[in-house]
Amino acid sequence: MSNCCKNSLNIEKNESDICKACGQAGALVKVITLKSLLIDEAKNRLNNYKYHFCCSPLCTVVYFSNPDSYFYKKDLSVKVSLKENELDIPVCYCFGYTKKDILDEINAVGTSSVEAKIKAKIKANLCACEIKNPQGKCCLASIRAIVESSKM
Numbered sequence: 701m702s703n704c705c706k707n708s709l710n711i712e713k714n715e716s717d718i719c720k721a722c723g724q725a726g727a728l729v730k731v732i733t734l735k736s737l738l739i740d741e742a743k744n745r746l747n748n749y750k751y752h753f754c755c756s757p758l759c760t761v762v763y764f765s766n767p768d769s770y771f772y773k774k775d776l777s778v779k780v781s782l783k784e785n786e787l788d789i790p791v792c793y794c795f796g797y798t799k800k801d802i803l804d805e806i807n808a809v810g811t812s813s814v815e816a817k818i819k820a821k822i823k824a825n826l827c828a829c830e831i832k833n834p835q836g837k838c839c840l841a842s843i844r845a846i847v848e849s850s851k852m
C-alpha cells in the first residue's frame with residue numbers, strides 16, 4: 701500500500717535505466733557505439749539493442765542492459781575519460797583532444813580554443829561521435845565542463 705507514494709517520487713526513474721552496480725540512471729546509447737568500441741570477446745556477449753551508458757565516474761560499468769547484460773571498462777578497446785583520472789586520455793575521441801591539451805592551453809594563454817576547433821570540424825562533417833566516443837554523443841559538453849572546472 702505504500703507503493704503509490706514511492707512511485708510518485710520516482711516518476712522519471714525507470715528500473716531498466718538503473719545501473720545495478722552504482723544505482724544511478726544511465727543514458728541510452730546506440731548499439732553501433734558498443735559494436736565499435738567493445739573488444740571482440742565482449743562483442744559476442746551483446747544480446748539486445750537497448751543499452752545504457754553508466755555516467756558515474758567511479759563505477760566500472762560502462763554499458764548495461766538490465767537485467768544481466770553488463771560491460772565493464774576492461775571490455776572496451778579505449779579508455780573512458782569520464783571514468784579515469786589520467787589527463788592524456790581523449791575527451792574528444794574524434795580528433796584526439798585530451799584533458800591535458802585543454803588545460804595546457806589554458807595555463808599558457810588563459811583560454812581554450814579546442815571547442816572552436818572541434819566546432820569547425822563538426823561543420824566540415826568530420827566527426828564520428830557515434831562510433832568513436834564511448835558516450836556515443838558529441839563531446840562538446842565534456843569539453844566545456846573541463847574548461848569551466850579549470851576556472852575554479
Ligand SMILES: [Zn+2]
Nearest residue numbers: 719722754759
Ligand atoms: Zn554504474
